[in-house]
Amino acid sequence: MASEHARQLRLTMTEAERRLWSALRARRLQRYKFRRQHPLGRFIADFACIAHRLVIEADGGQHAESRTDIRRTAWLESHGWRVLRFWNNDILANIEGVQIAILQALETQRRPTPSPSHLRWVPPSPAIAGEGYKPKHFSRLRERKRPGAQRREGERSAESE
Numbered sequence: 001m002a003s004e005h006a007r008q009l010r011l012t013m014t015e016a017e018r019r020l021w022s023a024l025r026a027r028r029l030q031r032y033k034f035r036r037q038h039p040l041g042r043f044i045a046d047f048a049c050i051a052h053r054l055v056i057e058a059d060g061g062q063h064a065e066s067r068t069d070i071r072r073t074a075w076l077e078s079h080g081w082r083v084l085r086f087w088n089n090d091i092l093a094n095i096e097g098v099q100i101a102i103l104q105a106l107e108t109q110r111r112p113t114p115s116p117s118h119l120r121w122v123p124p125s126p127a128i129a130g131e132g133y134k135p136k137h138f139s140r141l142r143e144r145k146r147p148g149a150q151r152r153e154g155e156r157s158a159e160s161e
Contacts, residue, residue: 013036013037014058014060014088015088015092016058016060016088016089016091016092017036017046017058019091019092019095020046020047020056020058020086020091020095020098021036021047023095023098023099024036024047024056024102029099029102029103030103030106032049032051032052032106033049033050033051034047034048034049034056035047035048035049035050038050040055040076040079040081041075041076041079043072043075043076045057045076046058048081049106052106053080053081053082054081054082054084054102054105054106055076055081055082055083055084056083056084056085056086056102057069057083057084057085057086058086058088058091059085059086059087059088060087060088061088069085073085082105084101084102084105086098086101
């Protein structure tokens with residue numbers, strides 16, 4: 001039902017939404033991918049960058065102090081989305097400024113630091129580590145064997161060490 005309503009909204013976009021979509025579509029804004037009239041839960045976002053969990057709303061005069069918008073923003077934020085709202089007249093008069101604000105929101109988002117899951121720390125063997133022995137922190141990083149990986153001839157297994 002929401003997807004049918006979203007399809008209908010795509011056909012009846014406002015002038016401000018068309019202008020903003022023209023700036024966002026086909027990765028035109030620094031290669032960020034956006035979707036228009038995208039269903040999120042029971043709501044439909046005007047524009048959404050899924051990878052960065054950013055929703056952009058183009059608001060007309062009917063949105064001034066709207067309780068529905070406040071509830072919708074609260075729901076989206078409680079589900080990990082950030083919401084940017086722009087007035088239609090701002091989009092129409094200053095599309096470059098709107099694009100800059102969107103880029104700043106995308107670039108200032110804290111991105112999780114990737115974990116090197118294929119590396120693990122192997123503690124020194126008690127036979128090697130004598131009294132006063134201090135291994136260098138990264139000298140004991142070894143590549144973790146992935147399940148099902150073929151061993152090369154002559155390679156010892158970790159269990160036999």
